[in-house]
Amino acid sequence: MQRPLQVPRLSTCCWLLIVAAICIPTAHADSAAAKSSSAQAAPRPGLLSQDRLTAAAASRTEFLMTHGSYAQTRFHLADRINRKTVKDLELGWSFEMDVVESIQTAPIVYDGVMYVTSSFNHLFALDAKTGKELWRYKHVMAPAVSLCCGPNNRGVQALDGLVYMGTLDSRIVALDARTGAVVWNRQVADPLRGYSITMAPTVVSGKVLIGLAGAEYGVRGALKALDAKSGKELWTFLTTPENSVGVWATKDAVGLPLHRDIAAEKAALAKRGDPYRTLGGSIWQNPSVDLQNRRIYFVVGNPSPDLDGSVRPGDNLYTDSLVSVDLDTGKYVCHLQYVPHDVWDLDAVSPTVLIPVKNRAGAIVPGVVHAGKTGYLYVHDARDCSLIRVSEPLIAVKNERALPTAEGIVMRPGPNGGISASPLAVDASQGVAFAVTTELATAYYKASVSTEYPDGKLWLGGAFKGVPGESAGGSLLAVDYNTGKIRWKAQKPEPMFGGVLATAGGLVFTGEGNGKFAAYDSSNGRELWSYRADAGVNAPPSTYEIDGKQYVVVGAGGNTQLGTKRGNKILAFSY
Amino acid sequence: MTFSLRPVETLTVLFVLVAALQAHPAHAQDVKQQVAACVACHPLSNVPASSVNPIIWGQNEGYVYLQLRDFKRAARASTSDAVMHALTQPMTDAQMLAIARYVSAQPWPKSQDQKTPPTDPLFQRGALVAAYGVCGHCHFNNWQGYSTTPRLRGQTAAYLTTTMNEFRNGKRGNSPGMADLLRVQSAEDVAAMAAYLSNID
Numbered sequence: 001m002q003r004p005l006q007v008p009r010l011s012t013c014c015w016l017l018i019v020a021a022i023c024i025p026t027a028h029a030d031s032a033a034a035k036s037s038s039a040q041a042a043p044r045p046g047l048l049s050q051d052r053l054t055a056a057a058a059s060r061t062e063f064l065m066t067h068g069s070y071a072q073t074r075f076h077l078a079d080r081i082n083r084k085t086v087k088d089l090e091l092g093w094s095f096e097m098d099v100v101e102s103i104q105t106a107p108i109v110y111d112g113v114m115y116v117t118s119s120f121n122h123l124f125a126l127d128a129k130t131g132k133e134l135w136r137y138k139h140v141m142a143p144a145v146s147l148c149c150g151p152n153n154r155g156v157q158a159l160d161g162l163v164y165m166g167t168l169d170s171r172i173v174a175l176d177a178r179t180g181a182v183v184w185n186r187q188v189a190d191p192l193r194g195y196s197i198t199m200a201p202t203v204v205s206g207k208v209l210i211g212l213a214g215a216e217y218g219v220r221g222a223l224k225a226l227d228a229k230s231g232k233e234l235w236t237f238l239t240t241p242e243n244s245v246g247v248w249a250t251k252d253a254v255g256l257p258l259h260r261d262i263a264a265e266k267a268a269l270a271k272r273g274d275p276y277r278t279l280g281g282s283i284w285q286n287p288s289v290d291l292q293n294r295r296i297y298f299v300v301g302n303p304s305p306d307l308d309g310s311v312r313p314g315d316n317l318y319t320d321s322l323v324s325v326d327l328d329t330g331k332y333v334c335h336l337q338y339v340p341h342d343v344w345d346l347d348a349v350s351p352t353v354l355i356p357v358k359n360r361a362g363a364i365v366p367g368v369v370h371a372g373k374t375g376y377l378y379v380h381d382a383r384d385c386s387l388i389r390v391s392e393p394l395i396a397v398k399n400e401r402a403l404p405t406a407e408g409i410v411m412r413p414g415p416n417g418g419i420s421a422s423p424l425a426v427d428a429s430q431g432v433a434f435a436v437t438t439e440l441a442t443a444y445y446k447a448s449v450s451t452e453y454p455d456g457k458l459w460l461g462g463a464f465k466g467v468p469g470e471s472a473g474g475s476l477l478a479v480d481y482n483t484g485k486i487r488w489k490a491q492k493p494e495p496m497f498g499g500v501l502a503t504a505g506g507l508v509f510t511g512e513g514n515g516k517f518a519a520y521d522s523s524n525g526r527e528l529w530s531y532r533a534d535a536g537v538n539a540p541p542s543t544y545e546i547d548g549k550q551y552v553v554v555g556a557g558g559n560t561q562l563g564t565k566r567g568n569k570i571l572a573f574s575y
Numbered sequence: 576m577t578f579s580l581r582p583v584e585t586l587t588v589l590f591v592l593v594a595a596l597q598a599h600p601a602h603a604q605d606v607k608q609q610v611a612a613c614v615a616c617h618p619l620s621n622v623p624a625s626s627v628n629p630i631i632w633g634q635n636e637g638y639v640y641l642q643l644r645d646f647k648r649a650a651r652a653s654t655s656d657a658v659m660h661a662l663t664q665p666m667t668d669a670q671m672l673a674i675a676r677y678v679s680a681q682p683w684p685k686s687q688d689q690k691t692p693p694t695d696p697l698f699q700r701g702a703l704v705a706a707y708g709v710c711g712h713c714h715f716n717n718w719q720g721y722s723t724t725p726r727l728r729g730q731t732a733a734y735l736t737t738t739m740n741e742f743r744n745g746k747r748g749n750s751p752g753m754a755d756l757l758r759v760q761s762a763e764d765v766a767a768m769a770a771y772l773s774n775i776d
Contacts (some may be wrong), residue, residue, distance in 0.1 A: 068611045090721065101715075118624075141722070142676060143637050143640060143676065144636070144637030144640050144641060144722055144723050145637060145721075145723065146722075146723050147713065147721065147722070147724070149712060150712070151716060291683065305751075305752075320611070388583050445755075445758075445759045447758070448758060449745075451751035451754075451755075454749075454751045454752075455650075457749065457750050457751060457752065458713075458750055458752025458753060459751055459752050460751070460752040460756065462755055463755050464709060465707050465708055465757040465759060466706070466707035466708075466709065525748065546772060560711070560712065560715045561712055563706070563711055566716075569656070
């Protein structure tokens with residue numbers, strides 16, 4: 001049993017005073033920083049420029065954004081920790097956040113400062129060398145928020161002296177990266193409609209890009225761009241277009257039959273009209289950015305209601321799709337839908353990776369790679385979103401795309417995937433993507449009555465249950481994105497959720513819900529080092545170097561969906 | 576003990592409560608006065624497990640606000656909701672938010688006569704059903720939930736059983752998602768979950 005978040009009960013004027021005290025820069029932060037290290041002064045972050053962010057993948061010492069770089073390969077050049085030296089990796093420091101609940105944050109590090117977030121949107125700036133706190137920001141949440149899958153937060157991004165966070169109550173806060181003072185705080189959607197934000201923003205080219213979630217509540221999903229300096233909204237891309245019916249596809253992108261009753265759907269369309277207004281389409285993770293071509297690539301989640309297709313006829317564009325839009329205008333460029341007219345909650349969640357890939361003719365082309373809840377790796381041509389290949393199944397599959405029944409039908413994957421929010425890591429030198437998978441059976445139930453849009457309330461259109469007696473597990477694996485074949489696979493005893501870090505030291509790092517955090521030989525999956533944390537390690541790791549030492553850092557706080565042991569620690573290992 | 580009034584008494588209570596609520600705008604002092612009336616049906620302490628009126632003190636703020644709003648607009652409109660529907664008619668949105676804030680800040684009363692200890696097979700069955708029912712997705716943190724998702728831990732067994740069954744039979748209509756999820760649970764599993772959740776500390 002974990003300690004619940006304790007919030008002092010105070011009147012409104014006391015709350016205002018406390019918020020002001022936290023947010024107004026004071027001498028306290030500086031004096032605390034001055035006291036923190038006897039050897040040298042605490043780090044003060046400079047202005048992290050766009051040029052540095054653009055070159056993030058080339059940094060040997062810093063981890064400048066949640067997935068390493070705009071291409072989102074989570075591949076880092078630091079190699080002091082490598083296949084030979086990793087056995088000597090030790091815990092360097094640990095920091096305890098003030099919230100004991102799911103940790104999904106991907107730590108970022110620049111100028112010797114690390115930024116990490118807890119559930120419920122507390123943000124901490126730490127001395128990356130020692131783990132000492134520099135400042136913290138505790139977001140004051142709106143009274144009524146609607147969540148899907150836990151109160152987690154996936155991290156922050158910084159640019160030009162500001163650090164940006166999206167909140168559960170659908171705000172973006174921009175803080176002074178040195179002091180934690182609030183510079184602007186913008187409401188971008190209404191939590192009472194069911195909107196929430198759990199992803200880290202992507203900050204690029206003077207814009208803060210943020211995606212909205214809420215497809216369990218019938219929202220109309222969106223990706224928004226805000227001006228990084230002022231917070232003013234620049235453009236919005238709605239993930240469900242006014243014409244959402246598409247091509248009436250009878251198969252999904254893998255080629256599996258969808259068992260749709262197209263005639264019934266067309267009749268429903270004639271009666272009800274296009275369902276785009278309440279069609280869902282959450283965005284859960286960072287878009288990748290192609291700065292040269294001024295394009296971004298992101299994936300979109302499930303339609304609303306999750307399991308009942310009868311009230312939303314058509315393919316339900318662009319739910320369960322890869323989408324590319326113009327960075328500067330938000331205008332649609334291309335898409336590829338993974339699961340048309342989804343009734344299995346098979347969101348596209350895991351963030352896209354931009355990497356050169358071989359097309360079917362064997363020519364190298366700009367590629368986009370995504371690992372799905374469906375349990376497959378999809379490889380696209382980035383120029384037009386077209387699908388080049390689908391991998392072999394990365395998980396055991398059962399009754400794929402069978403229609404939910406009144407009595408319940410057992411399927412693999414279920415609503416946890418496959419691969420859900422966990423980011424891939426890609427090692428281009430080996431031509432592989434590393435993924436962590438969940439192997440869980442779920443019983444899917446069709447609703448006995450259809451319901452109309454319930455005005456911002458939970459809207460599922462069916463139910464799912466776990467299945468006693470069915471095996472559960474997961475894996476860490478390497479899949480060759482140029483052939484679609486699994487190169488190696490390390491089976492794990494529990495469903496895996498968190499994310500992967502790959503390094504030039506020939507290693508991949510990932511954690512498990514039982515608290516294990518380990519390093520593996522990236523060429524064959526052999527375990528080379530491990531540590532046992534006191535809570536589930538269900539977050540993506542990062543790495544950086546300071547004063548000749550390399551650090552690997554990860555959150556150990558468990559996960560709400562998988563029910564793994566909760567904690568509050570950020571762990572930094574060093575060699 | 577279930578709360579029941581003769582019609583003339585009901586009308587009197589309603590008149591007094593409605594008058595009290597209309598008299599004052601939202602204000603720290605006034606909120607206290609307004610919610611004092613709630614104690615008649617929602618006691619601050621020693622709530623019997625057989626009480627069909629739920630424990631509200633210490634319930635999550637977003638959930639309390641939404642229920643007040645839904646009572647007022649008759650999104651919760653079963654026959655047993657008539658009193659709450661009447662009571663919420665004069666409430667403004669600001670008053671509902673203030674009431675929700677105040678209510679959520681109070682200590683959660685213990686529910687009496689906890690008859691199902693963790694060793695009881697019914698308790699254990701309830702724990703298993705709730706785990707496989709993915710209830711902890713939203714009612715996380717030892718069934719505390721958060722914001723618009725209510726706390727279940729230590730709620731009265733009678734209220735939990737009644738409510739879960741009202742979601743199943745359609746009598747409670749203000750969360751279709753909850754209705755969908757509970758319709759795939761049997762009456763026996765509902766009773767087990769109620770026994771489990773009401774008996775957790």
